[in-house]
Amino acid sequence: MAQWPLMLAALVTGALVPLQLVFYGQLGGATRNAFTASLIVFLVGAVVLLVLVAVMRPQLPSFGELVAAPRTVWLGGLIATCYIVAIVIITPRLGVGLTTGLILVGQLCMALALDHFGAFGNPQHTLGLGRAAGLALMIAGVITIKSF
Structure with a gap:
């Protein structure tokens, strides 16, 4: 299978993240509580998934x-909860652009570390100069966004 459809799907999915930030921030404002907003997000998601x-x-x-599944598979729900609560709190204070940039840099840092060590059974991809330079450019982009 060609990789371009998957790359396009990843790009479109990534484009949805800033919308997610806006909507979670709005929900947090409407509920006046990050935990209540996050619970609503999970309930809506659960209903959609039940129907699907x-x-x-x-x-x-x-x-x-x-x-029998590795115990780490259960951490995804915990991570998703932390992510949503943090977004509800952070986005209205930092703005969508800076919050998205910081999330992307955080994701890339972790992704490169996971790749480098081949963590959790994933293929190993050494962190070389090119990958480190890509990360540095992302960090520079976030600093630029914050500065203006």
Whole structure:
């Protein structure tokens, strides 16, 4: 399979993140509480996923398969919760552009570290000069956004 459709899908998904920041910030303002706003986000997402699973009828894992999964798979929900609560609090104070830039730099730092060490069974990609330069340019971009 060609990679360009996946790259396009990743680009479009990334373009949705600033919208997510705006909407979460608005919800936080309407609820006046980051935790309540985050709970609403998760409830809406759960309802959408319940409908999709009911319509698509994928094969669900057994209880044994879930128990046998690496314990780290359960951290995604915790991370998502922290992410949403932080966005509800941070975006109205820093703005969408700076918040998005900082999130992207944080994601890239972690992604490069995970790649470099081949963490959690992922393929190993050494952090070379080119990748480090890409990260440095991202950091410079965030500093520029903050400065103006």
